[in-house]
Amino acid sequence: MQCNLLIRGGTVIDAAAGQNQIMDVAITGDRIVAVGESLEYHADQVIDASGLIVSPGLIDLHVHVYQHHIPISLNADELSIAGGVTTQLDAGSAGSYNFDGFRRDYIDRANTEVLGLVNLACTGLVAANLGELLDPRHSDPAGVVATIERHADVAVGVKIRAGAHIIGSGQQGWDHFLAAVAAARDSNTWLMIHIGECPMTLPEMMPHLQPGDCITHCFKGGSTTLLDENQHVFKEIKKAADDGIIFDVGHGFGSFHWDVVTACLDQDLLPNTISTDLHLKNVHGPVYDMPTTMSKFLMLGLSLTQVFEMSTLAPAKALGREAEIGTLKVGSRADIALFEMKTGEFTFTDSYQQVRSGSQRLQAVGTIQSGTLAPGWTQYKL
Numbered sequence: 001m002q003c004n005l006l007i008r009g010g011t012v013i014d015a016a017a018g019q020n021q022i023m024d025v026a027i028t029g030d031r032i033v034a035v036g037e038s039l040e041y042h043a044d045q046v047i048d049a050s051g052l053i054v055s056p057g058l059i060d061l062h063v064h065v066y067q068h069h070i071p072i073s074l075n076a077d078e079l080s081i082a083g084g085v086t087t088q089l090d091a092g093s094a095g096s097y098n099f100d101g102f103r104r105d106y107i108d109r110a111n112t113e114v115l116g117l118v119n120l121a122c123t124g125l126v127a128a129n130l131g132e133l134l135d136p137r138h139s140d141p142a143g144v145v146a147t148i149e150r151h152a153d154v155a156v157g158v159k160i161r162a163g164a165h166i167i168g169s170g171q172q173g174w175d176h177f178l179a180a181v182a183a184a185r186d187s188n189t190w191l192m193i194h195i196g197e198c199p200m201t202l203p204e205m206m207p208h209l210q211p212g213d214c215i216t217h218c219f220k221g222g223s224t225t226l227l228d229e230n231q232h233v234f235k236e237i238k239k240a241a242d243d244g245i246i247f248d249v250g251h252g253f254g255s256f257h258w259d260v261v262t263a264c265l266d267q268d269l270l271p272n273t274i275s276t277d278l279h280l281k282n283v284h285g286p287v288y289d290m291p292t293t294m295s296k297f298l299m300l301g302l303s304l305t306q307v308f309e310m311s312t313l314a315p316a317k318a319l320g321r322e323a324e325i326g327t328l329k330v331g332s333r334a335d336i337a338l339f340e341m342k343t344g345e346f347t348f349t350d351s352y353q354q355v356r357s358g359s360q361r362l363q364a365v366g367t368i369q370s371g372t373l374a375p376g377w378t379q380y381k382l
C-alpha cells in the first residue's frame with residue numbers, strides 16, 4: 001500500500017486509543033490512514049522515529065497570538081513548531097470590536113490551527129494593562145454573542161479576566177462576571193474564567209458555572225486560590241470538578257505556584273488540561289513552551305500517559321473536537337508531534353521564582369500539521 005508519509009518505529013502515545021507502544025503511523029493527504037506495528041506501506045517520505053515519542057499534535061488551550069495588535073501576543077506558527085502544538089486557543093485577546101480583524105489577519109493566515117475565545121471586553125486585551133473592564137461601558141455581552149454567531153467555526157467560547165483590578169470590585173465585578181456567564185449561555189458555548197485576585201470567592205463563583213466551563217490559572221498563588229486557609233481544596237471546587245467544570249493550568253507569568261499545585265495533586269485535584277498562557281512576558285521563562293509545562297507535571301509525579309492526555313485528548317474534548325484532533329485514530333486529521341525525552345538534571349521554575357529540579361524534559365523535535373511536516377526535521381537529523 002502507498003501513503004505520503006510514514007512515521008516508523010516511534011513510541012505512539014494516544015490516550016484516545018489507549019496506546020503507549022512502538023508503532024508506525026501512515027498519512028495520506030491530511031488524514032491518518034493507518035496505525036499499527038510494522039505497517040507494510042510504501043511512502044513518499046519516511047521518518048525514522050525510533051527513540052522518539054509520537055503523539056497527537058498538542059492542543060494548547062490558552063495562548064495569546066493576536067500579534068502586532070495585542071502588545072503581549074506571540075506568533076502562532078512559531079509557537080507551533082517550537083512546542084509540537086497543532087491547535088492553539090487564543091484566550092480572549094480579541095473582543096467584539098476586533099475579532100473580525102483577528103480572524104482576517106491571523107486565524108485565516110496561520111499555518112497552524114488557531115481558535116479564539118471572545119473577550120467580554122469589546123476591545124479584548126489591546127490595553128489589558130489598564131484593566132479592560134474597569135470602565136463598565138467596555139462590557140459587550142450582546143457583541144460577544146453576535147461575534148460567536150458570525151465566526152462560529154473559529155470563535156468557540158467566551159473569556160473574562162476576573163481579577164478585581166480588571167473587572168472592578170463589589171457589584172461591578174459581579175455584574176461583569178454574570179454578564180460573561182450569560183454571554184456563554186446565550187451563545188451556546190462555554191466560559192473560560194481567568195482567576196486573579198477576584199472580587200468574589202471561588203466557592204461563590206462555582207454555582208454559576210456549568211459543565212464545560214473552565215477555570216484557567218487553576219494553580220495560581222496569591223489571595224484567590226483553590227485552597228482554603230487550611231490548604232484544603234474547597235469542597236465547592238471538588239464538587240465542581242466532579243460535575244465537569246474544567247480546571248486548566250494556564251501557567252502564565254504569575255499563575256503557577258508549586259505549593260498550590262502540589263497541595264491540589266496531593267488531594268486528588270488534578271488539572272483537566274495543561275496549557276501555557278504563552279505571551280511575550282513568559283515565553284523566555286518561566287513558561288517557554290508546552291513540552292516544558294508538561295515536563296513540570298512529570299516532575300510532580302504524573303505519568304507520561306496522563307500528561308499527554310491532558311495536552312491532547314482532554315483539550316480536544318473541551319473544544320468538542322475529539323473526533324478530529326487530539327487523537328491518532330484512523331480518519332482523524334494528521335496533526336502529529338514528535339518528542340525527544342531528554343534525561344539529566346533540569347531546573348523548572350514556577351511563576352513565583354521558585355525553582356525545583358527534575359530528571360526528565362520533553363522536547364519537541366517535529367511537528368506535522370494537517371499531514372505537512374513543518375521545517376526543522378532535517379535539521380534535527382543532522
Ligand SMILES: [Zn+2]
Pocket residue numbers: 062063064091277
Ligand atoms: Zn491569558
